[in-house]
Amino acid sequence: xxGTVDGFSYGLVTxxxxxxxxxxxxxxxxxxxxxxxxNGRSFKPGWLxxxxxxxxxxIWTMHFIAMMGFTVAEAPIGYDRATTFASLAVAxxxxxxxxxxxxxxxxxxxxxxxxxxxxxxxxxxxxxxxxAGMRLQGRLEYDTLTVVLSVVIAVVAATSALWAAVSVxxxxxxxxxxxxxxxxxxxxxxxxxAAVSVxxxxxxxxxDSAASLLAPMLIGPVVFLLIAGVVVxxxxxxxxxxxxxxRAAQGVPARPGVPAQRAGQRxxxxxAWAADRSPRRGAPRSGDW
Numbered sequence: 001x002x003g004t005v006d007g008f009s010y011g012l013v014t015x016x017x018x019x020x021x022x023x024x025x026x027x028x029x030x031x032x033x034x035x036x037x038x039n040g041r042s043f044k045p046g047w048l049x050x051x052x053x054x055x056x057x058x059i060w061t062m063h064f065i066a067m068m069g070f071t072v073a074e075a076p077i078g079y080d081r082a083t084t085f086a087s088l089a090v091a092x093x094x095x096x097x098x099x100x101x102x103x104x105x106x107x108x109x110x111x112x113x114x115x116x117x118x119x120x121x122x123x124x125x126x127x128x129x130x131x132a133g134m135r136l137q138g139r140l141e142y143d144t145l146t147v148v149l150s151v152v153i154a155v156v157a158a159t160s161a162l163w164a165a166v167s168v169x170x171x172x173x174x175x176x177x178x179x180x181x182x183x184x185x186x187x188x189x190x191x192x193x194a195a196v197s198v199x200x201x202x203x204x205x206x207x208d209s210a211a212s213l214l215a216p217m218l219i220g221p222v223v224f225l226l227i228a229g230v231v232v233x234x235x236x237x238x239x240x241x242x243x244x245x246x247r248a249a250q251g252v253p254a255r256p257g258v259p260a261q262r263a264g265q266r267x268x269x270x271x272a273w274a275a276d277r278s279p280r281r282g283a284p285r286s287g288d289w
Contacts, residue, residue: 003138003198004073007066007190010211014069015186018062021225023182025058026161028228029099030174030181033165036103048103051165052096054228057221059095059123059185060088063130064218066189068211072198075136077210083133084217087126094122098162107166116159123154123185127192138200146195150188157184 008015032051036044064084071077098119105111127150131140161184164177 001074001200003075003200005196005198006069006071006073007193008069009071010069014066015190018066018189019182019186021065021222022058022062022185023178024225024229025055025061026181026185027175027178028225028232029055029058029095030161030165030168030178031171031232032228033099033103034168034174037166044103045100048099049096050228050231052099053092054225055099055161056088056092056095056122056126057224060091060126060130061218061221061225062182062185063087063127063189064214066186066193067130068214070193070210072136072138072200074200075138075198077213078135079210079213079217080133080135081217084130087130087133088221090129091122091126094125095119095158098122098158099165102162102166107163112159112163115162117155119158119162120151120155123158123188124151124192127154127189131192131196136198136200138198141197141199143195143197146191150192150195153184153188153191157181157188160184 029051032047032054036047036051098115101115101118102111105115128147134140161177161181164174164181168174168177
């Protein structure tokens with residue numbers, strides 16, 4: 001017996017909320033990756049790991065918020081916690097591999113293709129592993145061509161996101177890139193869901209709603225994304241780069257994400273040399289000779 005599937009049982013509430021979480025995770029990940037690349041004095045592995053965790057958590061949270069609206073009319077749906085959280089680990093690890101490849105190799109074609117493919121396959125694996133964690137009196141069946149299309153969308157979206165992470169440095173440009181990234185991730189999810197049909201085994205049962213089962217599991221990743229957002233907000237270099245007044249005073253062109261030069265430092269001159277050449281209190285000046 002075929003089950004009656006509804007992916008929008010709450011209307012537009014779950015798609016919009018899921019899209020916002022995908023955008024939030026993407027925006028945080030892009031800014032953290034930019035911070036690691038544009039500021040040579042930052043702890044690159046730490047910022048790349050934070051960016052990977054933000055993007056992976058955002059994608060995972062997006063998936064399961066969207067799944068709150070997925071129902072089968074004839075059967076209740078449950079979720080296996082171990083499989084559900086394993087899909088989160090897969091998302092973070094695979095996105096991390098892609099970000100570290102591009103973060104250290106740069107936006108070369110080989111790095112982007114390799115990192116984008118690994119990241120995209122990780123996103124797709126997260127999606128279908130999360131679907132494997134569903135428990136209901138029946139089995140899920142997939143249309144092969146639609147599944148392939150969802151994987152292609154995931155790889156293209158991941159490659160574009162990695163390119164934006166190393167090539168788009170302005171805050172507004174990164175914000176725009178995260179909005180596009182949210183559309184791509186959401187498109188991949190709902191394309192994958194369009195491939196699903198449910199074949200029921202037994203009679204209808206009763207149980208808790210998907211929202212009541214998933215909401216407790218989403219608390220941790222959502223809290224992490226909010227904390228990461230606070231970190232971004234309180235790091236001016238990560239958000240906007242060096243202050244405009246500081247760049248203007250030093251005659252340095254605006255380059256978001258690049259720390260401003262110290263006083264007395266010429267462009268291309270090492271900071272330590274500039275510090276040695278700066279006037280010291282009590283030291284003779286040129287006019288004193």
